Amino acid sequence: MxxxxxxxxxxxxxxxENWREYVLVDSGDGKALERFGPYLLISPEPQAVWKKSLPASEWQKAHAVLREENKEYGGTWELLKPIEKSWEMHYQTLTFQLQLGSSRHIxxxxxxxxxxxxxxxxxxxxxxxxxxxxxxxxxxxxxxxxxxxxxxxxxxxxxxxxxxxxxxxxxxxxxxxxxxxxxxxxxxxxxxxxxxxxxxxxxxxxxxxxxxxxxxxxxxxxxxxxxxxxxxxxxxxxxxxxxxxxxxxxxxxxxxxxxxxxxxxxxxxxxxxxxxxxxxxxxxxxxxxxxxxxxxxx
Ligand SMILES: C[S@@+](CC[C@H](N)C(=O)[O-])C[C@H]1O[C@@H](n2cnc3c(N)ncnc32)[C@H](O)[C@@H]1O
The missing domain is CATH 3.40.50.150 (Vaccinia Virus protein VP39)
Structure with a gap:
């Protein structure tokens, strides 16, 4: 030792610092609004102990929201707008697939x-x-x-x-x-x-x-x-x-x-x-x- x-x-x-396709758009009131490529997602964020900065109309643009009622799997995604089952995102030269599945992790x-x-x-x-x-x-x-x-x-x-x-x-x-x-x-x-x-x-x-x-x-x-x-x-x-x-x-x-x-x-x-x-x-x-x-x- x-x-x-x-x-x-x-x-x-x-x-x-080098993201183009991911943005933490806004947060507050215990939630985060994030953009993953073409889609806006809302998830619980207990550390966001401040008021949201953007108006409700911006949050209403979200495509899905993570509901934590089903805690066993860390929550389930509720779709608010049409969204592909899976989609691709890029970071620098890397390409990867995202999906809203049975887990909170996408x-x-x-x-x-x-x-x-x-x-x-x-x-x-x-x-x-x-x-x-x-x-x-x-x-x-x-x-x-x-x-x-x-x-x-x-x-x-x-x-x-x-x-x-x-x-x-x-x-x-x-x-x-x-x-x-x-x-x-x-x-x-x-x-x-x-x-x-x-x-x-x-x-x-x-x-x-x-x-x-x-x-x-x-x-x-x-x-x-x-x-x-x-x-x-x-x-x-x-x-x-x-x-x-x-x-x-x-x-x-x-x-x-x-x-x-x-x-x-x-x-x-x-x-x-x-x-x-x-x-x-x-x-x-x-x-x-x-x-x-x-x-x-x-
Ligand atoms: C990358 S970590 C995710 C960490 C994440 N940041 C979090 O804490 O929620 C989770 C990964 O570990 C894997 N995993 C969980 N327990 C494991 C174990 N005992 N051995 C190997 N992989 C495991 C899961 O399948 C999953 O892909």
Whole structure:
């Protein structure tokens, strides 16, 4: 375990700046109005503890609203206007599919775009083959970014639906020829197995949810299982590692939880940046926090 004392870290807010197709249009009264390509969506946003800035007529343009009555699946989408079952969106050269399905998540976490920029820069600047492990990879945007920049990516998610979605997004982005391995497994079990096999990765991307299920029903509980995941990540981190990006939406915690997890993975050597991923509202400039993050380089 690391004993090195680091100077107290600065907490930094990161807002994605290069979006053309995503906008946080307005927020307030516990709700957010966002534009995802051609469609405007309303979802609950408990942190929007201020008044909406735009008039009701702007909010009435929304195509769908997330109702949280069905809490088990995080809410269900109610359609207010005609909307395609699925549609495509772009970020830089990446193309991906969005859909309003049975979950509140529609296929992208726009606030993570600054991570994709950073991952692409890190991989490209290394000018050497990098093996990247993306745990809890979901619809694959971070995988696309790493693959686009030339990394060999192992994408792990316990949901076959998410893996199919991510591999479809790889094709949509014209990256189907890139070396990406799709693993339908519990992220912790897989990483522990990789550690036993002695496999190593130069890049780690982790976005562990608060709760989740492995492919065989294993329960992922952030606050209980994180120490085991940290230990497994430490074992698979290559001595020539290039980067770690750790994000978590379990924000009943502090940004320091993510920082300390990455310090424990790396033995405290290297350079750390930590803080919150935020979106800045177009209408009045309110800042909404979504997730905690830590980025590490050697
Ligand atoms: C990317 S995270 C989503 C994080 C999101 N930002 C949040 O907290 O709501 C969720 C992904 O993790 C996957 N997942 C959940 N539990 C898992 C587990 N035990 N092993 C691997 N993947 C898991 C889900 O299938 C989903 O694609």
């Amino acid at each position: 690391p004993t090195t004392k680091l100077p107290l870290p600065e907490i930094k807010l990161l807002a994605a 296929g992208v976490f726009p606030e993570q775009a600054s991570h994709w920029d950073w991952i692409m820069e890190r991989v490209a600047m290394e000018k050497r083959p990098l093996r990247v492990l993306n745990l809890f990879g979901y619809s694959g945007l971070a995988t696309l970014a790493a693959a686009k920049a030339g990394a060999e990516v192992t994408h792990v998610d316990s949901s076959k639906h998410a893996l199919n979605w991510a591999s479809y997004n790889l094709k949509l982005s014209r990256l189907a020829d890139r070396p990406v391995r799709w693993i339908a497994e519990d992220a912790l079990k897989f990483t522990q197995r990789e550690a036993r096999r002695g496999n190593k990765y130069e890049g780690l991307i982790l976005d562990p949810p608060k709760f989740g299920r492995g492919s065989q029903g294993q329960v992922w509980d952030f606050f209980k299982k994180l120490p085991d995941l940290v230990e497994a990540c430490r074992a698979v981190l290559s001595p020539k590692a290039s980067f770690i990006v750790f994000t978590t939406y379990a924000i009943s915690a502090s940004a320091l939880v993510a920082l300390q997890a990455v310090r424990d993975i790396t033995g405290s050597k290297g350079s750390f940046e930590c803080g919150e991923l935020v979106s800045i509202e177009e209408s009045a400039g309110h800042i909404l926090s979504h997730a905690l993050y830590t980025r590490w380089t050697p």
